[in-house]
Amino acid sequence: MAEGTGGSANRSIQAQVIAEMRGRIISGEIDPGDPLSELALAEEFGVSRTPVREALKQLQTEGLVEIRPRVGTFVTTPSRREITELFEMKELLEGAAARLLAQRGRVPEIDRLQENLREADAAVARDDHERYAELVGEFHDLLITGADNHKLEAHYRTLMNQLAYSRLVKTSLSQPGRPLQSDREHHLVVELIVEKDGDSAEQVMREHVRASRRALMAGLPTPGSQSSTGTAGA
Amino acid sequence: MAEGTGGSANRSIQAQVIAEMRGRIISGEIDPGDPLSELALAEEFGVSRTPVREALKQLQTEGLVEIRPRVGTFVTTPSRREITELFEMKELLEGAAARLLAQRGRVPEIDRLQENLREADAAVARDDHERYAELVGEFHDLLITGADNHKLEAHYRTLMNQLAYSRLVKTSLSQPGRPLQSDREHHLVVELIVEKDGDSAEQVMREHVRASRRALMAGLPTPGSQSSTGTAGA
DNA sequence: CTACGGTCTCTGCCATGCAAGAGAGTGATG
DNA sequence: CATCACTCTCTTGCATGGCAGAGACCGTAG
Structure with missing residues (x-):
């Protein structure tokens, strides 16, 4: 379920369409609410409507698009x-x-997490938000893959796609002081993981997610006043 | 994402096919490993291959079928x-x-859970496994819907479909003494929920799931020795 | 008897055409 | 000027047909 982002070359046409459209949506290249015409996409990709249609159908089950019949x-x-x-x-x-x-104990992902933290420290020190955002993404990614539960990973990726999370990270990190705080929380989580203190690691990680959510919400523009979908607000 | 089991009447053709096939798979009417031919299904339902194909594609993203290209x-x-x-x-x-x-505090689902427990007590008392299995399904269902998180519910239903859980419940309950134990655990969970002790409720609920898993595994036939798919055991 | 090569059928994959429903635009009417 | 009804176009839904790849089966050679 919900293949990763990889594989857009030799796969079937519809697989390519799925990967391409998914990328466009989660990257924000097309905005929420935008209409997607089967015919237009078919012409753009140089294929018929059928594979485009099936691709959109799959994206619907992933929660990225909504198909309103007729x-x-x-x-x-x-x-x-x-x-x-x-x-x-x-x-x-x-x-x-x-x-x-x-x-799980000592697994390669833990080493990579620690390496990630070193780079993140440096990025924070030189106030490089762009790079730090990347590292944050990699941090959470390592955490998930390190759990070694494919179902967990699949459901997680579906969720993140629905959130278009990669776009949101930058918003939350734009809050003053948030990168430093975030980095500290990451350190604490990894520390607890290394100590094999699963309960505490879970607790701290959950608190970290709540904190990042608060930072994000604080950085969003006028929550609830504007209902514009981006195309043509009434 | 992943509509519930309801709605198979006035929806589109492919929606009907999806619902029907999903039902057959999770009920065990067709066994794991069985091949599904687009053409055969199309003829059976009296429709063309297109809606069948799209239905199978969705079932694939739900994790119920596997499409091997060509x-x-x-x-x-x-x-x-x-x-x-x-x-x-x-x-x-x-x-x-x-x-x-x-x-969440006092919500209707809690009343229904308590009502469910009363019926479950009666079913256990008269050793009615069939009815108790139903009530167990309803119990877990009430718990999920009572959490009032649609994403949680959607992901949960996807998981249960993949497990074909309705079939498994009976196996785990066939273990001697398991129904009584299960019923007691349910009581404890609801008690903690009523007391608004979320942490303990979560902990006990998780332990309950682990116990039910152990009971299930113990009741499965020769775990790992036979690789038969069930169609024609040697 | 065993191993290999070719063919043959079955499968999903994609392109195309027609039909039906929904919504916008337009015209007439009060 | 406002409102209603109609038509017209756009959308997706479904049916059908041709195509290419994968695997099974059979015939043949060693």
Whole structure:
């Protein structure tokens, strides 16, 4: 379920379309609410409507687009409630991943996490938000893969895609002092994992997710006043 | 994402096919490993191959079937490892649901849980495994819906479908003394929820899932020796 | 009897055409 | 000027047909 981002070369046409469209949506290249025409996409990719149609269908089950029968296909616009729910799930899964990783003992992912922290320290020190955002993504990624539970990973990736999380990270890190605080929390989590203290690692990781959510919400523009979908607000 | 089991009447053709096939797979009407031919299904349902094909594609993203390109479509056969992972996720999500429900305070689902327990007590008392299995399903269902997190619910249902859990419940309850023990654990969980003790509710719920998993594994026939797919055991 | 090569059928994959529903735009009417 | 009804176009839904790859089966050679 929900293949990773890789594999867009020799796969079938529809697999390429899926990968391409997924990338565009989670990167923000196309905005939530935007309509997606089967015909237009088919012409753009130089294929027929059939593979495009099936690709959109899969993206629907992944929660990235919404197909309104006989009307059209649109990029999903998560409601405020859905965002809250997604963060609740993120907290849950990442907390569990931290605990599972702690239980596994010494595995390569832990080394890579520590290496990640070293680079992150440097990025924070020189105030390089761009690079730090990348490292944050890699940190959470290592945590999940380190849990060594493929189902957990698959569900996590689905969630992150729905959140278009890569876009949000930069917002939350734009809050003053947030990168430094975030970095410290990462350090603490890894420390607890190394000590094999799964319970504490989970607890701290969950608190970290809540903190990052608060930072994100604080950085969002006028929460709830503007309902514009980006195309043409009423 | 992943619509519930309801709604198979006035929806589109492919929605009906999806619901029907999903039902057959999770009920065990068709066995893991069985091949599914687009053409055969299309003829059976009296439709063309297109909606069948799209339905199978969605079932693939739900993890119920596996489409091997140019080869065929087959009902997924969960490996032993996958089953372990699925139970890990089940423990995680149901534990979280218990905690969330406890935090919500007095909601209708709690009343229904208590009513469920009364019926379950009666079923256990008269050794009615069939009815108790139903009530167990309803119990876990109430717990999840009571958490009031639609994402949690959607992911949970996907997991349960992959496990074909409804079939497994009966196996685990066939272990001597398991129904009584299970019923007691349910009581304890609800008690903690009513007391709004979310942490303990989560902990006990997770332990309950682990216990049910142990009971299930103990009841499975020769774990790992026979690789028969069930179609024609030697 | 065993091992190998070719063919043959079955599978999903994609392209195309037609039909039906939804919505916008336009015209007439009060 | 406002409102309603109609048509017209756009969208997706479904049916159908040709195509290419993978695997099974059979015939043949050693």
